[in-house]
Amino acid sequence: MAEDRVTQAVAVARELLEADGPDAVSMRAIADRMGMRAPSLYKHVPDKATLEVHLIAAALAELGQALRTDRGDLTSLAGAYRAWATAHPHLYTLATAQPLPRDRLPEGLEDEAAAPLLAACGGDQDRARAAWAGAHGLVSLELADRFPPDADLDAAWGAFVAAFSG
Amino acid sequence: MAEDRVTQAVAVARELLEADGPDAVSMRAIADRMGMRAPSLYKHVPDKATLEVHLIAAALAELGQALRTDRGDLTSLAGAYRAWATAHPHLYTLATAQPLPRDRLPEGLEDEAAAPLLAACGGDQDRARAAWAGAHGLVSLELADRFPPDADLDAAWGAFVAAFSG
């Protein structure tokens, strides 16, 4: 089908992103790995933004799936969130450090990713957003290597979960 | 003194950063605003990284100052944190989205910025880091315009403070 090459381009873009970060994801590099020159890639993919939308959608879907797989309590949700994010740091950052392209994302994807945490918060949206922000803050500071060198991240996560459990 | 031009370059870099974001901060643009060409700027400043270190130091100092000015309880600290960050979004992001250049920062600066929150957490480092992460998560998601359009951020901050107060 016509989308085969798009799928392949997204897969290659993801490999580059996960391996070497956002600066490594260029249309030239993607094309190279597909065995063609950059201009040829434009016969299959309209632009780079389209590839990023696909990557963001994949990130949301996989993170949501990871959260739906576990027990559903805040402790295990926090663990699943941190585990997925640290396993896919650049993908996580891509999906959280900029506005979502909501009009180009599959309908309901954002809500599905948020559902497990919302459920764990008894349907309280504000509390769920605060808890999400807490997990996101911990993850993003960890990914950015921004905590002091001596910080005990496991203990910080424990304190976070304790605050939202009490 | 010899540092005058460095100070001026830092000030100009900050103006550019705060006005138009990180992509607007180039050695060419800084030099232009100082009435010279980029190569001349290198007679006063060794490289761009040096300017960024100064900006990060300024951000930490000012944010710390903002936190030291208020009542010291978690509610007012959260308000001060959010207020400073949203007033200086690009500076805040510069100072939090990458590892700190600790070896080039004034001694004690990081600890001074963290002190008010640590005090509000009764000296519990892990709890203080979790609380910091919560505030950072809320701020960074707000600055990135990453919350759903209908999200009530004030309420989310309220839920965050409530979780860490209870």
Next chain:
DNA sequence: GTCTATACCCGGATAGAC
């Protein structure tokens, strides 16, 4: 559907004249 060539940007930083 691929290619080469190119257009158009941008960046940090250096050499060497004055």
Next chain:
DNA sequence: GTCTATCCGGGTATAGAC
């Protein structure tokens, strides 16, 4: 201490031949 000229690199994307 300023300049011009330049080096190096990068990027997205298009035109037009084949």
